[in-house]
Amino acid sequence: MNKIVESADAALDGLQDGMTLMVGGFGLCGIPEKSIAALVRRGVKGLTCISNNAGVDDFGLGLLLQTRQIKKMISSYVGENAEFERQMLSGELQVDLIPQGTLAERCRAGGAGIPAFFTPAGYGTEVAEGKETREFNGKMYVLEDWLRADFALVKAWKGDRFGNLVYKRTARNFNPMMAMAGKVTVAEVEELVEPGELDPDEIHTPGIFVNRIFQGKGYEKRIEQRTTRKRN
Amino acid sequence: MNKIVESADAALDGLQDGMTLMVGGFGLCGIPEKSIAALVRRGVKGLTCISNNAGVDDFGLGLLLQTRQIKKMISSYVGENAEFERQMLSGELQVDLIPQGTLAERCRAGGAGIPAFFTPAGYGTEVAEGKETREFNGKMYVLEDWLRADFALVKAWKGDRFGNLVYKRTARNFNPMMAMAGKVTVAEVEELVEPGELDPDEIHTPGIFVNRIFQGKGYEKRIEQRTTRKRN
Amino acid sequence: MALTKEQMAQRIARELKDGYYVNLGIGIPTLVANYVPEGMNIVFQSENGILGMGPFPYDGEEDADLINAGKQTVTLLPGSSIFDSSTSFAMIRGQHVQLTVLGAMEVTDTGDIANWKIPGKMVKGMGGAMDLVASAENIIVCMMHANKAGESKLLKKCSLPLTGVKCVKKVVTDLGVFDITPEGFKLLERAPGLSVEEIKAKTEGRLVVGSDVAEMIL
């Protein structure tokens, strides 16, 4: 079992124009930097990107907005990005906004073979327009369907050639669910380790969900809101 | 924040006749031995137990069958238990059999605020009788609702006073989902550790799901099918 | 006198109870963490995947892999845990988080809330707000009583697109504390020095005033 590919470019083999991608990360935390850079190099167009956020102008998915490779974003929050705003207001870019918990659960459902589920989020709002609603125990819920992707691009801290992944701190976020929901799941890691080095009890994403894995070099890991306090 | 209670008996405070309980474990692996023993001592009757299995005659939930404290079992597989068979065939014990994956997902749904979801398991069988079915992408699915319990009794390897839990190997099984779905969740652990000793990245059940925790002593951890091979 | 933002946070902090798990929204709600009473154990949840969030890191100790839902660098306290986004919202939807405090642009006397979208302006998205308001058993909205034009934000009906319906339980503004009741906004406490009449004048929604509304003690 060896899922290691030599580079981010090799990991995207088969990724074509018009495909639907899931891209892990929350803000700029835990995003697949190297796979995004490879997407820019690959030059594929007309992409639908499912990602909680859309990066900033010059980092994260913002890079793919600059090059106009994205046709549609499916996200929960897309601020902090002037080019995004311009393309959205001009109608160049389609945007589907989804409650964050619903987005996370729809990705998990896609990976877990659950085609639809009921959630209370968005009931009575425009999010529920056109969707089935139903009462359970006196409370109203909205039926939401699964999300799946042609490629899921995720970022982990450590991984092995079986595709087993361990994430670090809040860089975990959407990565585990998206890893489950890709027809082809590409994982980039800061460190490739030998099988057996990761304790089986501590693996966050079992390798079965990962198709290709590679080690990235020189992660920038940009901080979006650097907030600190002074020592007393 | 201190969820530690002094004993299994104290942990069951408020547990009454006729309540619905979730009980973790798969076979005899990862069952809450000490909480089950305390249930026997407590003598509560008419219980509905949601548990993947029903123990063996003289261990696990079998102990509560001997004392006729269980009115109904909700399980996926209930072999290996003669007293169970006798009570079931005589009509003393009600039994709801549920596909194992559906059982796991219904517990998770109960904890996650998802009142119902579609699953392919059981479509076209007696499990789907009386349930809504629906086609998605050319495949048929059954609508299943959440399961929740008055008390969830789970067993972990290590835990801290915040209720954070770590499980060992396949003793994990149903415990994490059941921990999510109890109005009161009681966790018993082999080892209580200080907050901070468990790496935040390695916690399987975040403490928010656990209401009471105690350290059990002298775990029997009986093996149901001891299978070995000879050294060459 | 109208409350300052700090005083609003301070007042909300009095709604905390020992052992609560709490999710604080961006803005004034974040300040509530500064007023947790001495000796009280509160665990803060951040919906990007933290329980037991601590204060901002010391200068030079920021970790790009450890941020809160506002994308700010934060720290972890002993006993904290990290989890993925689906588990985080399982906690929220499953009502394991005992108190949610968030800001709003409009609230109605039946508990509807609007806080994510202004037609004609750039829409950034609802983030986790719709999940939080639809799920929490206990939601406190914390906001200015009137907008910059002086118009009441406590309404009969929201003019902006809704975030959730019939979900808000309590509102703390710079003018007072209100429960949402079947009869409308019930005034519980007045900001120090403010009269019931002044509050009434600035409240468009139905207002219920008991015989003796106490002045807030800060």
Add this chain to the structure above:
Amino acid sequence: MALTKEQMAQRIARELKDGYYVNLGIGIPTLVANYVPEGMNIVFQSENGILGMGPFPYDGEEDADLINAGKQTVTLLPGSSIFDSSTSFAMIRGQHVQLTVLGAMEVTDTGDIANWKIPGKMVKGMGGAMDLVASAENIIVCMMHANKAGESKLLKKCSLPLTGVKCVKKVVTDLGVFDITPEGFKLLERAPGLSVEEIKAKTEGRLVVGSDVAEMIL
């Protein structure tokens, strides 16, 4: 001659492909693990929460906290992982497990399967079988061609309560290998020394026989 159980397992092992994730049911399917071709990487899943399940432990090294879905003590191989039951069935329902091999009491020529309940007898439950058969893209049923009374188990219609409908893709019995096709059981290979006529005589469901059905090579 009819195949032995070991030969059936051996034949099924030839359906394995490098890199497959495989779930083996209790009984004959379990034996398939003994016939993985040299150099081929197969990861065995156990639905109680293991990927990368290894052989039974050496005497004295049993761990009560490490069992398979048959409740037998097992070991882990390097690169294995442990997870909870909901994640395990997420793998199964989400079709991440590439091959499922399980036993059956009856199978029909449209791919229905019955393997969990005999009316009038003690019912132990379906365990994970209904999830597995409803979910897997690739299900091989492995069973004796006829029951102890000599009656065919390859039927037009199941007489026992169903475990799943239209799901089985392939059947390996002691008499041959069959694909489930729109026309019925398509005989692919005969057990060594058995004639097509002998197989036909023992098959109640629709049987399709090509012009040249090879004898199995073991």
